[in-house]
Amino acid sequence: xxxxxxxxxDGSSLGNPGPGGFxxxxxxxxxxxxxxxxxxxxTNNRMELLAVITAxxxxxxxxxxxxxxxxxxxxxxxVQKGWVFGWMRKGFAGKKNEDLWRRFLKVYARHxxxxxxxxxxxxxxxxxxxxxxxxxxxxxxxxxEDTGYRPEVPTPAGLPLVESR
Numbered sequence: 434x435x436x437x438x439x440x441x442x443d444g445s446s447l448g449n450p451g452p453g454g455f456x457x458x459x460x461x462x463x464x465x466x467x468x469x470x471x472x473x474x475x476t477n478n479r480m481e482l483l484a485v486i487t488a489x490x491x492x493x494x495x496x497x498x499x500x501x502x503x504x505x506x507x508x509x510x511x512v513q514k515g516w517v518f519g520w521m522r523k524g525f526a527g528k529k530n531e532d533l534w535r536r537f538l539k540v541y542a543r544h545x546x547x548x549x550x551x552x553x554x555x556x557x558x559x560x561x562x563x564x565x566x567x568x569x570x571x572x573x574x575x576x577x578e579d580t581g582y583r584p585e586v587p588t589p590a591g592l593p594l595v596e597s598r
Contacts, residue, residue: 435462440488440501443553443563444480445571450584452576453477455484456566458559459491466491467562471570475579480567481505482533489540499546504553504560512541512548532581 439460446453454471468487472480485501485508492499503509511517517534525531551560 436496437461437498437500438492440485440499441551441559441563442481442484442488442501442503442505443560443567444477444482444484444505445564445567446475446477446480447568447571449477450474450582452571453480453579454567454570454573455480455487456563456570457484457488457491458562458566459488460559467566469566469570471573471576472579472582473576474584475582478505478507479530479533479579479582480571481508482530482537484563484567486533486537486540489537489544489546492544495543497544499544500549501546502549502551502557502560504551506550509548509550512546530581 441458441460442455444453444455452471452473453475454469457466457468459466459468468491470487481503482505485503488501489499511520511534517538520528520534521538525534528534551557553560553564
């Protein structure tokens with residue numbers, strides 16, 4: 434049986450933060466599966482990362498050779514440059530999306546994953562399909578709550594973050 438899987442992913446947020454969604458295309462031999470889901474309030478980076486997680490979690494066997502195409506420098510650089518592993522060693526102190534990065538690391542360890550960056554909106558058929566799935570999901574009527582999303586509280590201009598005495 435073939436151990437090689439090709440995955441395309443994309444995330445979208447209409448507003449950032451705003452309604453968001455992700456799209457996934459999984460290709461394994463003659464098999465094709467598409468996955469999409471939308472959320473009421475989230476960010477683009479969360480959707481990019483959740484697309485990758487969802488795709489890897491959808492694989493039914495461990496130890497697969499996965500080539501994953503994404504247009505997210507956030508996700509690809511965090512893995513390829515080793516940042517996420519340093520964040521993990523430091524307990525994700527001060528890092529956004531800790532919940533998703535922890536979930537990613539669990540599923541990432543189950544496979545041999547090679548990330549390939551593709552330029553978004555550049556006529557890559559499968560990346561364009563993922564973009565359509567993600568934006569359609571973000572505009573859909575079945576939007577879930579992104580329970581891990583923590584909105585940042587804006588600091589009014591000119592005011593210190595910490596009260597001084």
